[in-house]
Amino acid sequence: MIEAANNAKKFTETTVGRNCRFTEKIAKSVFFLMTLTMVLPLLLIVGFLFYKAWPALSIDFVLELPKNGMRAGGIWPAFLGTLYLVLISLVIAAPIGVMAAIYLNEYAKENWFTRIINLAVINLAGVPSIVHALFGLGAFVLAAGLGRSVLAASLTLAVMTLPVIIASTKEALSAVPMSFRQASWNMGVSRWQTIRGIVMPNSISGILTGIILQVSRAAGETAPIMFTGVVFYKAIEKGDLLAYGLLDQCMALAMHLYTISTQVPNVPDAVPFATAVLLLGVVLLVNALSIGLRIYLRTHRKW
Amino acid sequence: MVAETAKLNIDGLKLSYGSKQVIHGITFDIQPNEIFGVIGPAQSGKTSMLKVINRTIDFTADAHVEGTVKMEGQNVFHVKDVYEYRRRIGMVAPLPVGLPLTIYDNVAFAPRSFGMKDKDQLDELVQRCLEQAALWDEVKDRLDTLGTMLSGGQQQRLTIARALSHQPEVLCLDEFSIAIDPVTTMKIEDVLKELRNEMTIILVTNLVQQARRLADRTMFLLNGDLIEVDETEKIFSGNAQETKTNEFVSGAFG
Numbered sequence: 001m002i003e004a005a006n007n008a009k010k011f012t013e014t015t016v017g018r019n020c021r022f023t024e025k026i027a028k029s030v031f032f033l034m035t036l037t038m039v040l041p042l043l044l045i046v047g048f049l050f051y052k053a054w055p056a057l058s059i060d061f062v063l064e065l066p067k068n069g070m071r072a073g074g075i076w077p078a079f080l081g082t083l084y085l086v087l088i089s090l091v092i093a094a095p096i097g098v099m100a101a102i103y104l105n106e107y108a109k110e111n112w113f114t115r116i117i118n119l120a121v122i123n124l125a126g127v128p129s130i131v132h133a134l135f136g137l138g139a140f141v142l143a144a145g146l147g148r149s150v151l152a153a154s155l156t157l158a159v160m161t162l163p164v165i166i167a168s169t170k171e172a173l174s175a176v177p178m179s180f181r182q183a184s185w186n187m188g189v190s191r192w193q194t195i196r197g198i199v200m201p202n203s204i205s206g207i208l209t210g211i212i213l214q215v216s217r218a219a220g221e222t223a224p225i226m227f228t229g230v231v232f233y234k235a236i237e238k239g240d241l242l243a244y245g246l247l248d249q250c251m252a253l254a255m256h257l258y259t260i261s262t263q264v265p266n267v268p269d270a271v272p273f274a275t276a277v278l279l280l281g282v283v284l285l286v287n288a289l290s291i292g293l294r295i296y297l298r299t300h301r302k303w
Numbered sequence: 304m305v306a307e308t309a310k311l312n313i314d315g316l317k318l319s320y321g322s323k324q325v326i327h328g329i330t331f332d333i334q335p336n337e338i339f340g341v342i343g344p345a346q347s348g349k350t351s352m353l354k355v356i357n358r359t360i361d362f363t364a365d366a367h368v369e370g371t372v373k374m375e376g377q378n379v380f381h382v383k384d385v386y387e388y389r390r391r392i393g394m395v396a397p398l399p400v401g402l403p404l405t406i407y408d409n410v411a412f413a414p415r416s417f418g419m420k421d422k423d424q425l426d427e428l429v430q431r432c433l434e435q436a437a438l439w440d441e442v443k444d445r446l447d448t449l450g451t452m453l454s455g456g457q458q459q460r461l462t463i464a465r466a467l468s469h470q471p472e473v474l475c476l477d478e479f480s481i482a483i484d485p486v487t488t489m490k491i492e493d494v495l496k497e498l499r500n501e502m503t504i505i506l507v508t509n510l511v512q513q514a515r516r517l518a519d520r521t522m523f524l525l526n527g528d529l530i531e532v533d534e535t536e537k538i539f540s541g542n543a544q545e546t547k548t549n550e551f552v553s554g555a556f557g
Contacts, residue, residue, distance in 0.1 A: 109364050110364060179396065179398070179400045180400065180402055180403070182359065182362075182396065182400075183396065183400040183402060183462070183465070184402070184412070184413075185359050185362060185389070186357060186359060186389065186393075186394035186396070186466070187389070187390070187393075187394075187412070187413035187416075187465065187466070187468070187469055188386045188387065188388070188389035188390035188413065188417070188469055189386070189412070189413055189416045190386050190416070193416045197412060197416065198402060198403075198412075201403070202403055
């Protein structure tokens with residue numbers, strides 16, 4: 001009888017159990033709300049941008065040159081300029097960053113020298129972009145004699161993104177379990193072959209994600225490029241993909257957006273918004289390329 | 304002379320990690336085609352000893368090795384091509400490590416990295432290794448699925464197949480059975496009995512009965528010291544020379 005009573009007691013609700021479930025509910029809802037606060041503004045911003053930009057958006061807007069002192073026409077020079085800057089800086093920073101990270105994570109021995117390098121990488125990643133801009137102005141524009149040019153601006157962007165690419169690549173590489181490497185070494189496979197055959201395939205998604213994030217940053221930054229190669233207006237051929245030479249000055253979307261919204265009076269409302277939509281579009285385009293590459297690597301892997 | 308025909312001579316081997324010495328000078332040799340059992344409780348330096356033997360200790364930055372390890376008379380720390388040397392030794396780790404590759408590629412990875420390209424040759428090698436590891440029948444229809452999807456026991460046999468893929472002369476097994484079930488363990492033990500005709504086997508185990516079942520000679524390591532090495536029967540007879548050995552194999556400690 002007593003036992004039966006005890007058993008029944010086990011299944012009745014206690015205060016502790018009730019409190020427990022209550023806090024569980026609260027915790028779950030709070031975390032869910034936090035997720036919403038992240039997603040909702042994003043949707044609102046994108047929606048608002050498109051709504052405001054709608055009257056100006058068209059293929060011609062992308063391909064035309066700005067007219068009437070930026071108040072009409074398109075934004076082709078800025079669009080193309082941003083594409084150039086992002087791609088060139090990426091071509092420079094990504095290989096150097098990835099290779100440096102491979103050295104630091106796979107080969108470097110733990111000593112004062114590598115510790116200093118690691119410290120430098122982390123600190124460089126935290127340097128404000130305007131400081132990079134001044135560095136670029138001094139090093140590339142003046143000292144290296146590149147002048148204010150696409151190349152100087154791209155190099156500056158590359159210097160800015162490099163430390164973050166190194167840090168994120170290192171992170172991705174160190175996430176590959178040590179036991180994979182040991183298994184490979186045990187079979188008499190060399191370090192480089194292990195990196196190529198085992199470590200890289202298993203970290204490539206993480207590496208690419210790190211690089212993608214830096215692409216978005218490079219496309220959106222105004223400070224590093226405004227001193228090093230980007231100008232207010234540059235006339236080029238409409239729709240010409242190869243309009244800029246490496247040593248030409250160029251326009252860029254971020255800078256263009258800044259000038260038409262602050263420096264030029266009486267710009268129709270839709271133009272800055274359409275520019276912003278395109279800036280977003282460029283970022284998404286490069287991201288899509290990287291995602292495509294990731295999928296390609298995953299399905300076509302030969303390892 | 305025993306030393307001349309030995310597969311491996313280990314002479315006065317000392318190993319320290321930083322200032323901490325883990326192996327205090329051990330000397331023994333391993334004969335060709337024998338199963339050499341190594342027993343001892345945790346922290347006796349068993350795994351470290353294997354790392355010295357296949358020279359993956361090179362990858363541990365603060366490790367310091369003294370003494371000599373000779374394979375067929377040649378000092379392994381003076382070999383010209385360390386990768387070539389490591390291929391002569393197969394290593395099976397305690398926990399199965401399925402590389403995130405297909406089953407086929409798991410086995411073909413090492414041969415490919417030494418330049419074996421011919422498809423037929425690779426196919427044949429993969430099949431032979433998987434057969435030797437008693438895994439072929441279970442996986443022959445799904446060689447292109449991921450090796451990591453196999454069960455623990457199958458992955459351990461895959462690991463063995465991989466260790467065989469570079470056609471080693473010495474096969475080192477480091478507590479291969481701690482993560483797998485008894486049935487698979489017995490399967491692998493049968494495999495080892497077959498393999499001893501082709502190669503020398505170093506069997507590090509913390510199951511003393513396993514050493515008893517398989518090993519020709521057994522070595523007892525304790526805290527980095529070699530307590531005793533002798534015929535397996537002698538070690539387990541209860542009349543071993545050292546009382547510590549008798550106590551350990553009878554389960555008094557460890």
